[in-house]
Amino acid sequence: MKKRIFPPEGARINLGLCVVLALFLLSSAALLPRMGAERASRNAGIVLDFRDVASLAASTGRNAEGAWGEMAGKGATGLMISELTGTQLSLGVLPLYYGPASGLPDAARKALSAPLSSAALFFPKTFPAGRKALPYLAARFPGMRTAEADGGTAVHLPRTLEELFLTGVLPDMDGLLLAEKLQIPVFYRIAPALPRDTAPSVSALDKLLADFPSIRTLAPAGETAIGFPDLRPLAGAVRKAGRSVAVVEFSRQLGAPQLNWLVFPSLLPLHSVTHEELLSRNISRAALFERLLRAVKERSVRLLVFRPSAMESSADPYGTFLSELGDLSAGLTAHGIAVTWPEPFSPWRTGIIGAAALALAFVYSLLRYLQRFFLFSGDDGRERTTRVSRKGALLLGALVLVTALAVRFVPPAARIIGALAAVFVVTEASFLALDGWRRPWAGLVGSFLFAVAGGLAIAAFFSEPVYMLRLRAFSGVKATLFLPPLLVLLADLRRREHPESLGEIFRRPPLWGELFLIGILLAGAGLVLFRSDNVQFVPAFEVRMREFLERILVARPRNKEIFLGYPALLLWYYVRKADIWPRYREVLRMATVLGFSSAVNSFCHFHTPLYFILFRQFNGLWTGVLVGMMGIVLLRFVILPLWEKYGRMVTE
Incomplete structure (x- = not known):
């Protein structure tokens, strides 16, 4: 045949x-x-560092709320708010006292009976976030003691100043309260913690996420993710609260890959250019604009952290930043990308x-x-x-x-x-x-x-x-x-x-x-x-x-x-x-x-x-x-x- x-x-x-x-x-x-999924996710959020917003607002006599209203009108979508370290608090980021207990008012120091060299806080009555911060601090520092004094509340932290030099102490309460008041989505940065403080830090984060639903996305700050090498407690807190984690592009942070796997698929890619990188690599504003736009249209980045110029002088920094913010938003829109807060993939x-x-x-x-x-x-x-x-x-x-x-x-x-x-x-x-x-x-x-x-x-x-x-x-x-x-x-x-x-x-x-x-x-x-x-x-x-x-x-x-x-x-x-x-x-x-x-x-x-x-x-x-x-x-x-x-x- x-x-x-x-x-x-x-x-x-x-x-x-x-x-x-x-x-x-x-x-x-x-x-x-x-x-x-790509059609449904044709959006990206522009995130501003709350401290940049506050600084630009202060330079023009505005308050942060008024400045945010103008920036939101130009396309800003959310705020990046950080857990502040001892170093940042000692520089006066918040209007409160942070330092050795020896610097507290006499009555408060005697009432606390704290070692003079231990870390202490003093919340003046003029600082409205003080009362909100106390429950968080109690969870973050078991054994914390407080005492009322003329003009405010003194807090003794059972740690030395050296131990808290580069670790988290207190969230940026000004930013969180503003975001809660105006319903602004928040990208929250969790500061590092001492190994023995991992469990209290996660417990404090649990309380923070419950009290501030405006926190939508978070990520650990620093060279090592809090809790490394065991990221399960942190991932559990994120999943329990129904939040997402930001996958920071080009980050070499220890523990970040493990955390991303543990919370998958609740992830949002994020691109950020720090002030240090802007200066060290001499990145112009035009190059920064192209870089951020490319991150979204070529790599499907969903969140952009946009910062004001760190090196180019301007007679009107506030107005220049508003103009640049509007240009970035318009550039995204011109490429068919909606400027809104994104949601993770299913x-x-x-x-x-x-x-x-x-x-x-x-x-x-x-x-x-x-x-x-x-x-x-x-x-x-x-x-x-x-x-x-x-x-x-x-x-x-x-x-x-x-x-x-x-x-x-x-x-x-x-x-x-x-x-x-x-x-x-x-x-x-x-x-x-x-x-x-x-x-x-x-x-x-x-x-x-x-x-x-x-x-x-x-x-x-x-x-x-x-x-x-x-x-x-x-x-x-x-x-x-x-x-x-x-x-x-x-x-x-x-x-x-x-x-x-x-x-x-x-x-x-x-x-x-x-x-x-x-x-x-x-x-x-x-x-x-x-x-x-x-x-x-x-x-x-x-x-x-x-x-x-x-x-x-x-x-x-x-x-x-x-x-x-x-x-x-x-x-x-x-x-x-x-x-x-x-x-x-x-x-x-x-x-x-x-x-x-x-x-x-x-x-x-x-x-x-x-x-x-x-x-x-x-x-x-x-x-x-x-x-x-x-x-x-x-x-x-x-x-x-x-x-x-x-x-x-x-x-x-």
Whole structure:
């Protein structure tokens, strides 16, 4: 009996196109919860430090309540209020006495019978928050004693001043009372505590959250989260009160990851630039504006802490800050982001459909690489035509099913397969582009669609809140920058895309031009790997260029796409059709692979809104093609004439 084949004789079915369509369908279904969550969370809150508000208000003769009314009108959404440390209280942040008991009024000191060097507070009757603070202090400092004296209330704290120097003593009661009066949402910072004071501190926080419902979100302050290494008491207080925790971007605080896991999914990403950072990094107001706007639109940050200038002088600091606040609010609104207090994600799972999309992308890309590596003719580099029997199609489906089940139910397998899927999707997209030199536009569009489909398939499985909130990191980002160029190079040497095999290259003396290119490639690879996720290594001129591209394109393409990947691909098409530089054009293929690595990596940043990633991919395509066309013009009319005149001296 004649063996039946798939597709049947006479039918013209493009298997790759079918896979791309299947990836789009599966990914779209699996990504529906993420897209719904992103639509529902198109908002961000602008948070002001209450102490900044009070300081600016005092500088103009206003009170804090009046200043807040004007700032809220410009877009301010909430207040950041801190638990004050002994150092802050001793500097007079609140209108009360804090210091050694020896500084208390005589009657109060005698009534308390406290050691003269112990820590003490004195609440004058003119300080209305004193009575509100006493129950909190009683919970925070068991054994605390109070005494009434002329003009106020004295409090003895059973701690030394040294012990409370950098630890929390009292909430900023002025701010809390103002927020409660005006119903302002509060982001509360919990100060550090001595290890023996962890339980009383959590108990005091319980009381504070019960008394001040305006506290909506909180986070520990300092280098170490209060209670570390056991964050369960603090997390329990947060969950009991129904509050959320702020995930502070780029924070290296000890204990913060544990706390975030314990309160998940009640988390809100927050971006803050401190006064110290503004000064030390010389961040201008324009750069700060761009940075805050980028945090929301590119990384789905939900809370922004906005501070007045720490270095740029102004004749009217209050008016300048109001203007900047209005500009930030207007900038967010212009990008479709509502300036309101946000709510955390509700959890969801992508399920078996997302696992199937990831499995299909991995299995198909892996098999295509093996096919390209072993089933190419060495004579002309063309792929041998193959048909898939029905048995082969069933085997492919079975492989996808088994892989999908492993992805869905075996977490270690999901991490490994996810990383490998990214590697082989990049590799297959690169081959589709590079091997399409006979029909450049078909190769360009086909490779772009496959890269997008494969990126969506990866996102389809990993688009869950634990990844979107960056509690878990995707393990394939670094691998896509290193492995795909290596895989493409090995296949090129085997297929004789490069005119020599690896053995032949090693058996002959190296050429100076090859040594130069190898040095450039190694330096470039090192730079790419070092720069990955290392924002401090970005030079100033590149920062300015990025900001310019963001202003004109909204979704700025990645540099490796716009200036490397797509331009190198177009240059490859030109030199391959002209059949020139056979020993040196491999560098263009490697550069193209890095461009597709960047494109697929964009989908692995699960905290970036999906629509923004797709917009960025489109911008990367047309701008990269435009730059590539300019590169071809430069090559044709400048470089080639110079090469004809001087290039042979380098290669001989």
